[in-house]
Amino acid sequence: xxxxxxxxxxxxxxxxxxxxxxxxxxxxxxxxxxxxxxxxxxxxxxxxxxxxxxxxxxxxxxxxxxxxxxxxxxxxxxxxxxxxxxxxxxxxxxxxxxxxxxxxxxxxxxxxxxxxxxxxxxxxxxxxxxxxxxxxxxxxxxxxxxxxxxxxxxxxxxxxxxxxxxxxxxxxxxxxxxxxxxxxxxxxxxxxxxxxxxxxxxxxxxxxxxxxxxxxxxxxxxxxxxxxxxxxxxxxxxxxxxxxxxxxxxxxxxxxxxxxxxxxxxxxxxxxxxxxxxxxxxxxxxxxxxxxxxxxxxxxxxxxxxxxxxxxxxxxxxxxxxxxxxxxxxxxxxxxxxxxxxxxxxxxxxxxxxxxxxxxxxxxxxxxxxxxxxxxxxxxxxxxxxxxxxxxxxxxxxxxxxxxxxxxxxxxxxxxxxxxxxxxxxxxxxxxxxxxxxxxxxxxxxxxxxxxxxx
Numbered sequence: 001x002x003x004x005x006x007x008x009x010x011x012x013x014x015x016x017x018x019x020x021x022x023x024x025x026x027x028x029x030x031x032x033x034x035x036x037x038x039x040x041x042x043x044x045x046x047x048x049x050x051x052x053x054x055x056x057x058x059x060x061x062x063x064x065x066x067x068x069x070x071x072x073x074x075x076x077x078x079x080x081x082x083x084x085x086x087x088x089x090x091x092x093x094x095x096x097x098x099x100x101x102x103x104x105x106x107x108x109x110x111x112x113x114x115x116x117x118x119x120x121x122x123x124x125x126x127x128x129x130x131x132x133x134x135x136x137x138x139x140x141x142x143x144x145x146x147x148x149x150x151x152x153x154x155x156x157x158x159x160x161x162x163x164x165x166x167x168x169x170x171x172x173x174x175x176x177x178x179x180x181x182x183x184x185x186x187x188x189x190x191x192x193x194x195x196x197x198x199x200x201x202x203x204x205x206x207x208x209x210x211x212x213x214x215x216x217x218x219x220x221x222x223x224x225x226x227x228x229x230x231x232x233x234x235x236x237x238x239x240x241x242x243x244x245x246x247x248x249x250x251x252x253x254x255x256x257x258x259x260x261x262x263x264x265x266x267x268x269x270x271x272x273x274x275x276x277x278x279x280x281x282x283x284x285x286x287x288x289x290x291x292x293x294x295x296x297x298x299x300x301x302x303x304x305x306x307x308x309x310x311x312x313x314x315x316x317x318x319x320x321x322x323x324x325x326x327x328x329x330x331x332x333x334x335x336x337x338x339x340x341x342x343x344x345x346x347x348x349x350x351x352x353x354x355x356x357x358x359x360x361x362x363x364x365x366x367x368x369x370x371x372x373x374x375x376x377x378x379x380x381x382x383x384x385x386x387x388x389x390x391x392x393x394x395x396x397x398x399x400x401x402x403x404x405x406x407x408x409x410x411x412x413x414x415x416x417x418x419x420x421x422x423x424x425x426x427x428x429x430x431x432x433x434x435x436x437x438x439x440x441x442x443x444x445x446x447x448x449x450x451x452x453x454x455x
Contacts (some may be wrong), residue, residue, distance in 0.1 A: 009090060009184075012041055016226045027070065031058045042094050057316075064097050065101060068321040069079040072278060075170055077246030083208035083247060088186040097156025109376045110341030110384045114358055115153055116162045117347040119146060119175065123167040123422060125192055125228055135139040139349040139420065143174045145367065149347065150182050152371040162188045164357060166349065173208045176200075179207040191251050194231060195239035201245040213252035214238065214283055216272075219263040236275065243276030250279035250322075255284075255306060256296040264309045269320045277322060282310060284328035286400060287432045288356040290424050294432050303329070306449060307394070331396035332451060340383025341375050350416040355383050359406065361415040362424065373405065378413035392442040401444070403430035 005221045015037045019030045032055060039051045039233040055066045071083075092113070100111040106255035121139040141149075150161060163175060168189045179187055186209055193214040204210055217223040220232040242249050251272050253263045262268055263282070272280065284303070285296045298306070306329060331337070338344055346357040351367040353374040354360060364377035374380075389405045398405035409415075410426040417423035 005095060008041060008095075012037065012090055013082065013086055015344040016082050023073060023424060027073070028058055028061065031069070034223060035068070037205045038089075038228040038256070041090070045094055046111060047100070049317065063451060064316065064319065064321055067351040068323075069216065071318050071321065074249060075108050075246060075276060077205050078206070080205060080246055080248060081210045084186065084211070087159065087184060087209050089185050092186050096154075096157040099154075103156055103347060104235045107376070109372075109373065109382055111156050111375060112158060112344045114147065114162060114344040115347065116164050116344060117146065117149060119143060119163055119171040120166045121349045122166060122170045123192070124194060125231065132213065137319050140171070140348055141347070141351065143177065143228075145351065146174070146178060147181065149366060149371060149382075150185065151180065154185070156372065159184060160188075161188045162190065163293040164190050164346070165221055167192055167195070169200070172200055175210070176203050176207060179210050180321065183207075183209065184308040185209060187211075188213065191422065192227065192231065193235040193238040196241060196271070198241060201241050204243045205245055206241075211248040212242070213250050215252045215254075216263070217253075217270065219271075220257050222259060222262065239272075239275040239277070239438055247276055250277045250281065252281045254283045254285055254356040255298065257298050257302060260302050260306060264306065264313075267314065268318075268353060273320060273322050279325065282306065282324065282326045282329075284326075284400070288358050288360065288424075288426065290422050292432065294436070297436050300440050302444050303440060304447065328397070328400070329394065332448070334393075336388030336390065337383075337398060340380045342383065342387055345375075345380070348418055350420070351419065354379065354418060355379060359420040360417060360424070362418050363413060363415045376416075379409060382409040382413050384401060390447045392444055394442065394448050395446040397439075399430060400433050401440060403433040406430055424433075 015059060016034070016245065019034050019037075019257045021031075023030050035051055035054045035058070057063060058069075060066055068289045097113055100113060103111045119141055122424070153159075154159070161178075168175060172195065175187070175189065179185075188211050190213045193212075194251060196212070204212075216235065217226055217234075223232045223235075224230065255263055269280070285298065286308075287294050287297060288294075306405045310329060310430055312323045313319040313322065334343065341355070344356075347366055348360075351365045351373075352362040353366055354362045355365045361379060362377070364374040365380050366374055383398075386398065386405060386409065389395065389402045390396065394400035398409065407426050407430045417425065
């Protein structure tokens with residue numbers, strides 16, 4: 001089995017090398033060759049119409065997505081492209097994912113495709129409203145602990161690891177060591193971008209298997225109003241450096257009732273595209289924490305706008321040449337809630353294994369139990385039994401849109417609050433979401449029924 005896996009990876013690598021080498025001689029021909037190779041290796045992992053759809057996009061020479069791809073081929077370092085294709089494509093999305101599906105059946109529990117972990121609670125900024133600004137430098141996962149998480153994860157078929165925080169790039173030397181040791185994995189860090197310098201870019205290009213999402217609130221005045229004077233300019237400089245070194249990066253944007261119009265605007269998107277961003281993650285504001293403000297929750301009209309706007313941005317016609325993802329409104333494409341190990345889970349810097357980066361409750365710690373044992377903790381098993389929490393996948397979350405579910409699961413399983421600033425009981429958290437959930441429900445139903453009719 002291992003020999004077959006290694007031989008397949010090597011053959012795919014040679015094919016990618018050949019395509020990249022000759023890509024500029026006849027891009028359409030060589031890109032179609034990549035689709036042929038992928039179909040041969042991946043087979044029925046994807047439906048036949050997926051491969052045909054890819055061929056159709058490639059043949060549309062003047063189409064938006066072909067322009068997007070051409071720009072990436074012109075600007076991204078060939079080693080980074082190849083490593084991303086092998087690690088994120090072959091290892092994580094194909095080989096590893098198949099293994100997680102097999103082990104889900106064997107162990108009768110969720111096995112995630114992605115693990116998010118916080119290398120540290122430390123951060124070099126003091127952003128308004130962020131727990132790290134007050135909690136400080138008191139908690140970290142050691143290099144050895146992160147290495148063990150990845151080693152155990154690979155045994156379960158998990159080859160994609162994301163870093164959150166705190167500010168993960170405070171630990172940039174350790175993160176690059178992990179990239180180098182686990183050459184077959186894909187890594188991604190959510191960062192404020194202020195610690196990205198030329199040395200870091202050079203090392204990221206060398207290892208080839210780490211990408212970044214840089215957090216932005218909007219343009220300079222709004223961004224620096226929360227993050228501190230001069231941060232926006234540092235982020236712009238970091239993007240320029242990463243583009244020059246041919247790295248893959250994008251933005252991570254939390255949309256609130258206050259910034260939606262800006263962060264989804266043509267002006268803002270044109271700016272980040274010009275800087276070299278390949279993607280943008282949009283995250284719906286979550287009222288997590290005892291001091292969290294419900295006033296920042298988007299209205300139902302604002303959320304509906306984001307639902308339509310993100311689909312417009314990434315549409316085949318019109319929109320923008322950037323891949324936009326909306327963590328909350330794209331639930332229809334992944335079967336609702338993906339947390340609790342269904343597709344991902346979160347490990348905080350104390351080692352607590354949580355169902356979601358936004359759900360700070362747990363009944364297991366990676367420093368005390370194996371990764372598999374943590375996946376079988378009562379709270380995760382309750383997630384598995386309850387998913388999807390709503391047949392309408394535009395109401396996916398057991399906290400935000402279905403607050404009664406999270407309250408029942410936490411109380412039934414005895415999970416404890418892992419919030420690092422001040423422990424929040426689940427009744428307090430869920431109460432903040434009740435009005436929002438009821439208000440969003442009729443709009444979600446209208447959109448869900450309309451989407452089903454179009455499909």
